[in-house]
Amino acid sequence: MTDNEKPLIEVKGLHKSFGDHEVLKGIDYSIYKGQVAAIIGPSGCGKSTFLRSLNLLEVPTSGQVLFEGTDITGKDVNIDKIRQKIGMVFQQFNLFPNYTVMENITLAPTQLGIMKQQEAEEKAMELLNRVGLPEKASAYPNSLSGGQKQRIAIARALEMNPDVMLFDEPTSALDPEMVGEVLQVMKDLAAAGMTMLVVTHEMGFAREVADEVLFLYDGIIFEKGTPDEVINHPQKERTQAFLNAVL
Amino acid sequence: MGDFAAKFYQNFIQDNRYMFLVNGLKNTLIITVFAVALGLVLGFLVGTIRSTHDKRGGWTVANAICKVYLTVIRGTPTLIQLMISYYVILVSVNNKILVAILAFGINSGAYIAEIVRSGIMSIDEGQYEAGRSLGLDYWTTMRKIIMPQAFKNVLPALGNEFITLLKETSISGYIGIQELTRGGDIIRSKTYTAFLPLIGVALIYLVIVLFLEFLLGRMERRLRQSDR
Ligand SMILES: Nc1ncnc2c1ncn2[C@@H]1O[C@H](COP(=O)(O)OP(=O)(O)O)[C@@H](O)[C@H]1O
Ligand SMILES: [Mg+2]
Numbered sequence: 001m002t003d004n005e006k007p008l009i010e011v012k013g014l015h016k017s018f019g020d021h022e023v024l025k026g027i028d029y030s031i032y033k034g035q036v037a038a039i040i041g042p043s044g045c046g047k048s049t050f051l052r053s054l055n056l057l058e059v060p061t062s063g064q065v066l067f068e069g070t071d072i073t074g075k076d077v078n079i080d081k082i083r084q085k086i087g088m089v090f091q092q093f094n095l096f097p098n099y100t101v102m103e104n105i106t107l108a109p110t111q112l113g114i115m116k117q118q119e120a121e122e123k124a125m126e127l128l129n130r131v132g133l134p135e136k137a138s139a140y141p142n143s144l145s146g147g148q149k150q151r152i153a154i155a156r157a158l159e160m161n162p163d164v165m166l167f168d169e170p171t172s173a174l175d176p177e178m179v180g181e182v183l184q185v186m187k188d189l190a191a192a193g194m195t196m197l198v199v200t201h202e203m204g205f206a207r208e209v210a211d212e213v214l215f216l217y218d219g220i221i222f223e224k225g226t227p228d229e230v231i232n233h234p235q236k237e238r239t240q241a242f243l244n245a246v247l
Numbered sequence: 248m249g250d251f252a253a254k255f256y257q258n259f260i261q262d263n264r265y266m267f268l269v270n271g272l273k274n275t276l277i278i279t280v281f282a283v284a285l286g287l288v289l290g291f292l293v294g295t296i297r298s299t300h301d302k303r304g305g306w307t308v309a310n311a312i313c314k315v316y317l318t319v320i321r322g323t324p325t326l327i328q329l330m331i332s333y334y335v336i337l338v339s340v341n342n343k344i345l346v347a348i349l350a351f352g353i354n355s356g357a358y359i360a361e362i363v364r365s366g367i368m369s370i371d372e373g374q375y376e377a378g379r380s381l382g383l384d385y386w387t388t389m390r391k392i393i394m395p396q397a398f399k400n401v402l403p404a405l406g407n408e409f410i411t412l413l414k415e416t417s418i419s420g421y422i423g424i425q426e427l428t429r430g431g432d433i434i435r436s437k438t439y440t441a442f443l444p445l446i447g448v449a450l451i452y453l454v455i456v457l458f459l460e461f462l463l464g465r466m467e468r469r470l471r472q473s474d475r
Contacts, residue, residue, distance in 0.1 A: 057376055084382030094377035098395050098473050108381035111391060140473040153377075160381060 006069060008033050008164055008195055009054060014063035016049055023049045025219030027063070031164070031212075036196045038206035038227070041216035042242055047199040050216060051166050054197070055079075055086045068163070084112065087157030087165040091173050093149040095141035095156070101128070102137045105156045120159070127155040131185050147178030151185055158189075165189065167198040203247055207231055215239045258443040264434050271430025272451060278347045278426065279413045285352025286412070290359025293317070295389075297360065298367040302375075303385065313360070320357035326418050328354055333422040347419045355412050362404045366397030399470045406463040410456050427451060 007030035016024040023046040031037055039047050052058040054065055056072055056079050064071045072082050096104050105127065106120040115123065128134045131151040141149055150170055157165060167186065171179040183205050190196055190209045200206060206213055206227055213230040215223040215238075223230055223239045234240045259265040293313045300310035320328065332350040333343070340346055370393050378388035420429035431448035435441050 055380055057380065080379075080382045080384050082382075083380055086380070088377075088380040090373055090377065092371075092373050094371075094373040096374065096377070096392055096396075098392075098399070100473075107391060108378075108383055111387055112382060142474055156381070 005032055007031060007066070008035075008068060009197075010064075010066040011054070012064040012066070014050070014053060014065065015061045016046070016053060016058060017061045022061075023219060024053070024060075027219075027221055029214070029221060031195060031197060033163075033195055034193050035211045036190045036194075036198065036209055037212045037214060038210035039197060039199045039214045039216060040201070040203075040206065040230075040242070040246075041214075041222075042245075045216050046219055047216050048168050051168050051197060051199055054166060055083050055088060057088075084108075084114070084160050085163045087160060087162035089150070089153050089157055089165065089167045089170050091169040093141075093146070093153045093173070095144075095149055095153055097141050100138050100140055101133070101144075101152050104141065104152060105159045108156075109159055114160075124155070124159055127158050128152075130158075130188070131155050132181070145178060146174045147181045150174065150178075150182045154182075154185055154189070164195040164197070167196065167200070169199050169201070171200070171202060201246060203231055203243075215242065217242070254440060254443055258434055258438050258440060259447070262437075264437065267425070267430035267433050268427065268447065268451065269430075271425055271427040271448075274344060274419070274424055275413070275416050275427040276455075277344060278351060278416045278419060278424075279409075281348040282351035282355055282416070283409055283412060285348065286355030286359050286408075289353065289356025290363055293356060293360035294363025294367065297364050299385075301364075301368075317357050317360060320354055325351075325354050325415055326421060329418060329422060343419075343422055343424050346422065347416065347424055351412060351416060355408060358408055359405065362401050362408060363397070365404075366401035367393060369400050370396050399467075402463065402467055402470065406459065410459055413455060413459070414452060 009029075009031050011027055011029045014024055014027040015022065027050060039050065041047050049058050053060050054067075056065070060073055063073075065073055067082055067086065070077060070082070072079060095101075096107070099107060102121060102124055105124040106115075106117065109115040109120045110117055125134060125137065128137055131154060133148055133151055133155075136144065136148065136152070141152070144152065154165075154170075170186070171182050174182065179202070183202060186196070186198070186205070187209055198205075198210070208227075210227050213225065213227050214221050215230055215234070217223075217238055223234060223236050229235075230239065231243060234243060259268075293316065296306060296309050296313050300306045329347065329350045333346050337346050337349065367389075374392055374396065375388055378392045379385070383391070416426055417428035419426045420432065425433070427448055431444040434444040438444070
């Protein structure tokens with residue numbers, strides 16, 4: 001990363017309220033290509049809201065979200081086009097239960113006319129190999145374990161060739177013995193150079209993989225820095241208190 | 248037993264009286280099938296408008312019209328709707344069967360609309376968000392992801408509505424249509440026996456309903472394939 005390089009995503013003065021409840025109170029943040037950011041903070045502090053603002057699943061009350069230079073909160077922006085470049089992985093996987101694993105992965109690119117069926121399936125097989133589940137291509141999601149579902153969800157997002165991946169607590173709904181397999185896929189992805197924003201409670205993962213850790217608190221980025229700075233040597237008492245509680 | 252045979256002969260065979268049931272059944276089926284088709288189209292349309300309004304706002308006028316429709320139809324007896332259609336709104340239409348199809352179709356559409364809407368609402372928001380986050384637009388997400396799952400969830404309710412409608416067409420006699428129930432009634436008035444014509448009519452309804460349930464069960468099993 002060089003300083004004169006443009007950020008992949010730049011957030012400026014982001015505010016978000018639900019009714020009277022102001023959840024995000026002015027967030028400024030930039031992430032650059034190839035960076036991995038871990039977002040930590042107590043439950044209900046707005047981590048999901050922040051992440052979901054980046055692909056407009058939540059519409060900001062005010063402020064800007066620039067994706068590759070385009071303000072995606074603008075009126076005449078084709079948000080569907082933008083979202084094709086922003087992969088998202090959810091805590092609850094959200095696989096489509098009425099489609100096979102292969103169909104889950106190929107549905108979007110074929111519907112959108114980005115790939116032909118055969119091309120989409122070939123790429124899907126590559127991705128299934130990458131997440132270690134090539135034998136599940138024709139299985140239905142309900143026959144998979146949580147860890148397998150989440151790996152398929154990651155493959156489904158990757159099929160679109162996104163420039164950035166958003167993860168919202170990808171391992172929080174998993175039985176402990178399945179957390180590792182999903183984190184491993186994410187580590188591989190980071191190592192391959194994917195830009196990632198990850199909301200997580202896995203401090204080990206944040207330490208090992210993240211370039212930057214954001215501690216969200218009280219609607220703002222309360223503390224930010226390298227994992228060593230934020231997790232090992234937090235400057236603020238609040239950050240310290242949170243880390244004491246989760247570590 | 249000889250008595251039964253004689254009664255049976257008198258009610259169904261003599262003077263080809265079974266034809267009252269055959270022709271009645273024909274009208275019952277015509278009204279039911281076309282009314283269901285109309286109800287499905289209307290219900291699907293209204294249900295989609297209502298859920299689209301709920302999901303992403305907008306469409307205020309269309310939504311308001313739909314709500315009035317639902318309130319009026321669900322708030323008044325079907326028989327009154329049928330008679331108003333025949334004697335007031337569609338007086339110029341001479342085809343009674345057509346009037347019945349319209350009245351029952353419009354009536355059924357209101358119930359199907361709410362079934363469709365409840366089906367859409369029964370699908371986890373995460374399914375919608377997953378579709379949209381992949382870059383699919385609202386309608387593609389609805390068509391490829393939400394609707395197929397919603398349809399599966401509401402198939403029993405839709406089947407129920409189909410069966411209810413079939414039986415409800417028995418009030419078409421009130422506007423002078425000779426459907427199945429009226430057919431049995433005519434036999435009764437000719438033979439002065441109530442038991443056989445009415446039981447006969449009841450059995451025919453029952454057989455049709457059982458057949459419908461059989462078809463629906465098969466369809467449900469097919470759709471449940473992905474639950475394995
Ligand atoms: N759609 C919504 N409507 C109303 N309040 C919401 C909505 N989504 C989130 N909130 C509220 O915003 C706050 C932040 O939520 P969230 O971003 O999910 O927190 P986190 O992911 O950090 O646990 C919470 O108090 C939550 O109740
Ligand atoms: Mg959250």
